[in-house]
Amino acid sequence: xxxxxxxxxxxxxxxxxxxxxxxxxxxxxxxxxxxxxxxxxxxxxxxxxxxxxxxxxxxxxxxxxxxxxxxxxxxxxxxxxxxxxxxxxxxxxxxxxxxxxxxxxxxxxxxxxxxxxxxxxxxxxxxxxxxxxxxxxxxxxxxxxxxxxxxxxxxxxxxxxxxxxxxxxxxxxxxxxxxxxxxxxxxxxxxxxxxxxxxxxxxxxxxxxxxxxxxxxxxxxxxxxxxxxxxxxxxxxxxxxxxxxxxxxxxxxxxxxxxxxxxxxxxxxxxxxxxxxxxxxxxxxxxxxxxxxxxxxxxxxxxxxxxxxxxxxxxxxxxxxxxxxxxxxxxxxxxxxxxxxxxxxxxxxxxxxx
Amino acid sequence: xxxxxxxxxxxxxxxxxxxxxxxxxxxxxxxxxxxxxxxxxxxxxxxxxxxxxxxxxxxxxxxxxxxxxxxxxxxxxxxxxxxxxxxxxxxxxxxxxxxxxxxxxxxxxxxxxxxxxxxxxxxxxxxxxxxxxxxxxxxxxxxxxxxxxxxxxxxxxxxxxxxxxxxxxxxxxxxxxxxxxxxxxxxxxxxxxxxxxxxxxxxxxxxxxxxxxxxxxxxxxxxxxxxxxxxxxxxxxxxxxxxxxxxxxxxxxxxxxxxxxxxxxxxxxxxxxxxxx
Numbered sequence: 218x219x220x221x222x223x224x225x226x227x228x229x230x231x232x233x234x235x236x237x238x239x240x241x242x243x244x245x246x247x248x249x250x251x252x253x254x255x256x257x258x259x260x261x262x263x264x265x266x267x268x269x270x271x272x273x274x275x276x277x278x279x280x281x282x283x284x285x286x287x288x289x290x291x292x293x294x295x296x297x298x299x300x301x302x303x304x305x306x307x308x309x310x311x312x313x314x315x316x317x318x319x320x321x322x323x324x325x326x327x328x329x330x331x332x333x334x335x336x337x338x339x340x341x342x343x344x345x346x347x348x349x350x351x352x353x354x355x356x357x358x359x360x361x362x363x364x365x366x367x368x369x370x371x372x373x374x375x376x377x378x379x380x381x382x383x384x385x386x387x388x389x390x391x392x393x394x395x396x397x398x399x400x401x402x403x404x405x406x407x408x409x410x411x412x413x414x415x416x417x418x419x420x421x422x423x424x425x426x427x428x429x430x431x432x433x434x435x436x437x438x439x440x441x442x443x444x445x446x447x448x449x450x451x452x453x454x455x456x457x458x459x460x461x462x463x464x465x466x467x468x469x470x471x472x473x474x475x476x477x478x479x480x481x482x483x484x485x486x487x488x489x490x491x492x493x494x495x496x497x498x499x500x501x502x503x504x505x506x507x508x509x510x511x512x513x514x515x516x517x518x519x520x521x522x523x524x525x526x527x528x529x530x531x532x533x534x535x536x537x538x539x540x541x542x543x544x545x546x547x548x549x550x551x552x553x554x555x556x557x558x559x560x561x562x563x564x565x566x567x568x569x570x571x
Numbered sequence: 572x573x574x575x576x577x578x579x580x581x582x583x584x585x586x587x588x589x590x591x592x593x594x595x596x597x598x599x600x601x602x603x604x605x606x607x608x609x610x611x612x613x614x615x616x617x618x619x620x621x622x623x624x625x626x627x628x629x630x631x632x633x634x635x636x637x638x639x640x641x642x643x644x645x646x647x648x649x650x651x652x653x654x655x656x657x658x659x660x661x662x663x664x665x666x667x668x669x670x671x672x673x674x675x676x677x678x679x680x681x682x683x684x685x686x687x688x689x690x691x692x693x694x695x696x697x698x699x700x701x702x703x704x705x706x707x708x709x710x711x712x713x714x715x716x717x718x719x720x721x722x723x724x725x726x727x728x729x730x731x732x733x734x735x736x737x738x739x740x741x742x743x744x745x746x747x748x749x750x751x752x753x754x755x756x757x758x759x760x761x762x763x764x765x766x767x768x769x770x771x772x773x774x775x776x777x778x779x780x781x782x783x784x785x786x787x788x789x790x791x792x793x794x795x796x797x798x799x800x801x802x803x804x805x806x807x808x809x810x811x812x813x814x815x816x817x818x819x820x821x822x823x824x825x826x827x828x829x830x831x832x833x834x835x836x837x838x839x840x841x842x843x844x845x846x847x848x
Contacts, residue, residue: 295753316754360749
């Protein structure tokens with residue numbers, strides 16, 4: 218059942234259109250990730266939702282309540298900010314209980330609720346600390362508890378993990394996800410980190426230039442990108458461009474094309490053909506080696522090239538291979554010397570053709 | 572290490588010498604002169620004389636300073652809050668421009684301007700009479716203590732508002748947004764979120780204004796009615812009419828103690844807020 222509904226939303230800064238016809242329905246208890254590069258409008262969408270910036274047209278409603286014209290303080294949507302936005306002159310419990318104090322809740326009830334939230338976010342015993350004495354991860358948990366204290370209709374999180382170091386970020390993102398499942402709050406999270414979106418969200422909306430480019434489950438977005446932008450943004454880091462269908466078919470057989478993830482409009486295209494695939498899907502063999510993928514996937518792209526560069530990723534090496542005018546990235550289990558001749562093959566199922 | 576230290580001392584020596592010669596020496600000399608005789612012996616006679624002759628003026632000065640500072644605090648915080656929190660951006664940008672104008676007008680010009688504005692037959696009363704709000708018999712002159720306060724507030728308002736608006740603007744915008752989406756009104760945000768964080772700046776603005784108010788001669792001379800008047804006028808009178816530097820310096824010491832008293836109150840308050848005392 219739809220809880221939050223955004224319909225035909227338009228917003229701009231002066232003449233510059235930032236949000237262009239956004240439509241989004243969020244179910245009760247669902248977590249949606251707004252994913253996109255810097256400047257795509259994802260934070261603006263949160264600001265418009267919270268009432269921090271005016272919208273040009275469109276409608277935002279929560280259940281039966283239309284909130285588009287309400288002031289920010291009347292929407293019952295709370296935000297967790299990238300910078301935490303905690304008030305340094307207040308203690309942890311004063312920060313968390315502030316929203317309840319504004320709502321004129323009884324002091325005893327505020328105390329009970331604050332203690333409950335402190336326990337939920339694992340900050341018991343820190344209620345009297347100044348927030349300036351806390352670590353980044355602890356501060357973000359205080360910010361989360363503060364936002365949850367008033368039981369908002371929708372919780373929005375604006376890149377909540379960006380200021381945290383890598384290890385803490387992994388912990389906090391799992392904590393937020395677990396908390397969301399446990400408490401069942403409806404939330405939108407803004408991120409530019411695709412892994413964060415894949416791990417945390419029930420559905421992902423990929424934004425580009427103020428529009429939702431694709432909305433779907435993490436698996437759909439990852440495996441079936443509908444546009445070149447989504448494929449590129451979701452990590453299909455290899456792109457081959459062909460000026461005509463004939464040149465494409467010289468490289469990829471017709472039978473492969475039918476098995477690849479082509480778009481329906483493919484055969485009527487007039488623009489250049491773009492073929493995307495991930496480095497992890499590329500099989501790489503040196504001339505002296507034999508690779509099973511090369512034999513099993515008879516309908517794969519097969520390209521010859523020379524190693525240009527090799528970078529150690531920890532679990533594997535990322536090899537940059539020069540193939541004519543293209544450079545292709547391939548994951549490989551061992552380091553290869555520059556100039557080594559190699560054969561690359563890609564299974565048809567891994568190709569995204571636009 | 573030793574040579575590096577002496578090199579650093581030489582680097583700061585010219586600046587230290589300038590401060591010593593042109594600031595510290597005159598200051599300490601005037602304080603010394605306030606409590607010594609011509610022969611160099613310690614005495615409280617100059618201070619006693621200062622209080623005997625000018626205690627009313629000292630009290631008047633303290634009242635003028637406190638009233639001006641309180642009004643300044645209320646008005647500058649209100650304007651700064653309007654500029655920072657108001658949703659009506661175009662009116663706010665106009666206000667943001669207008670409030671700065673007094674910064675560029677000297678005290679003496681302000682005093683002259685206000686003299687023609689606040690007098691019984693001045694511009695303000697004439698405007699009231701022309702609009703039918705007052706008859707000529709009902710008009711009141713604002714020259715005197717109220718005029719002095721009005722001039723000081725008018726002149727210092729821009730400076731204080733500039734400092735306070737800067738401090739408010741320097742606060743993280745998301746702190747204000749966080750309070751708003753928890754349901755807080757703008758007034759509540761001002762008092763509970765913003766003001767507690769910018770108290771030091773407000774204190775600095777008020778102390779600097781106090782020092783300025785204490786030292787301005789033109790305003791009490793041009794707007795005041797003569798008696799009582801402010802300490803600065805009395806000091807000028809003792810020097811120009813009697814060449815009495817001792818009593819003038821004793822009054823200077825009183826001025827200094829009033830400023831120091833306010834500074835002590837402010838420092839004590841800010842340390843208390845930080846939990847140090």
